[in-house]
Amino acid sequence: MDPVVVHAVPTPWQVLGCGNYAAVLVHPHFSDIVVKVYAPGRPGRPEEVEVYNRLGQHHSFSQCLGFGENYLILKRWFGVTLYDCVHRGIPIPNKVIQDIDDALEYARARGLNPHDVHGRNIMVVDGRGVVVDVSDFLVDEDCGAWEDLKNAYNWFYRPFILPLGIKIPHAVLNLVRSSYRQSRRVRSWAKRK
Ligand SMILES: Nc1ncnc2c1ncn2[C@@H]1O[C@H](COP(=O)(O)OP(=O)(O)OP(=O)(O)O)[C@@H](O)[C@H]1O
Ligand SMILES: [Mg+2]
Structure with missing residues (x-):
C-alpha cells in the first residue's frame, strides 16, 4: 500500500x-491533541478505537479522546520517531528499546497482538520510548517488525551508527526498511509451507 499523500x-x-x-494533523490552538484522519477507502479506524479502549491508560501509549467516521482524536x-532519530543523528538510548518491550508486554496482557511496530510507529519522548500507532494490534497474525528492529538496533545501530554519530x-533507511519487509514476507511464506 502506498503512503497517504496530503494535497492540502x-x-x-x-x-x-x-x-x-x-x-495526522494538529491545530496550533489545541497543540496537545492530534487528529488522525484515515484516507478515503483505507480501513482500520474502528479497530484502532477498540485497541485504545482495551489499552486504557498507560504511559507508553497515546489515548483516544474521541472519534468520528474517518478520524480519531488522540493525545x-x-x-x-526512531526513523527520524536515525536520519537526524539523534541518539536512541537503550532505555527506549526496554520501554517498548515493556509496553508491548502490557498490550499482550490486555489481549492484543502488537503488530507493525516499526521505526515510524515509535517515538522518543524525553528519552523514553512510546508507541505512536496501535492500529494493527487486533490483527491475528505474527509480525516480526519489532524483533527485526531490535536486532538492527543491537547489531548495527549500537556498535556502529551511535558511536560514530552517523x-x-x-x-538508505527506506531501502533497509523495504528489505526487512521483503525478508519477513519470505520468512512467513516459508513458515506456512
Ligand atoms: N499521537 C501522536 N502524536 C504526535 N505525532 C503522531 C501521533 N500519532 C501519529 N503521529 C505521527 O504521524 C505519523 C503517522 O501516524 P500513524 O503511524 O498513526 O499512521 P498510519 O497510517 O496508521 O501508519 P502505518 O503506515 O504505520 O499503519 C507517525 O509516524 C507520527 O510521525
Ligand atoms: Mg504508522
Whole structure:
C-alpha cells in the first residue's frame, strides 16, 4: 500500500506525519491533541478505537479522546520517531528499546497482538520510548517488525551508527526498511509451507 499523500490542509492546520492509512494533523490552538484522519477507502479506524479502549491508560501509549467516521482524536506526543532519530543523528538510548518491550508486554496482557511496530510507529519522548500507532494490534497474525528492529538496533545501530554519530539518508533507511519487509514476507511464506 502506498503512503497517504496530503494535497492540502485548511489554514492553520499542520501535518505532523503520514502513514499508509492516515494523515495526522494538529491545530496550533489545541497543540496537545492530534487528529488522525484515515484516507478515503483505507480501513482500520474502528479497530484502532477498540485497541485504545482495551489499552486504557498507560504511559507508553497515546489515548483516544474521541472519534468520528474517518478520524480519531488522540493525545499528542512531542517527540521524534526512531526513523527520524536515525536520519537526524539523534541518539536512541537503550532505555527506549526496554520501554517498548515493556509496553508491548502490557498490550499482550490486555489481549492484543502488537503488530507493525516499526521505526515510524515509535517515538522518543524525553528519552523514553512510546508507541505512536496501535492500529494493527487486533490483527491475528505474527509480525516480526519489532524483533527485526531490535536486532538492527543491537547489531548495527549500537556498535556502529551511535558511536560514530552517523546520519543516515532517507533513501538508505527506506531501502533497509523495504528489505526487512521483503525478508519477513519470505520468512512467513516459508513458515506456512
Ligand atoms: N499521537 C501522536 N502524536 C504526535 N505525532 C503522531 C501521533 N500519532 C501519529 N503521529 C505521527 O504521524 C505519523 C503517522 O501516524 P500513524 O503511524 O498513526 O499512521 P498510519 O497510517 O496508521 O501508519 P502505518 O503506515 O504505520 O499503519 C507517525 O509516524 C507520527 O510521525
Ligand atoms: Mg504508522
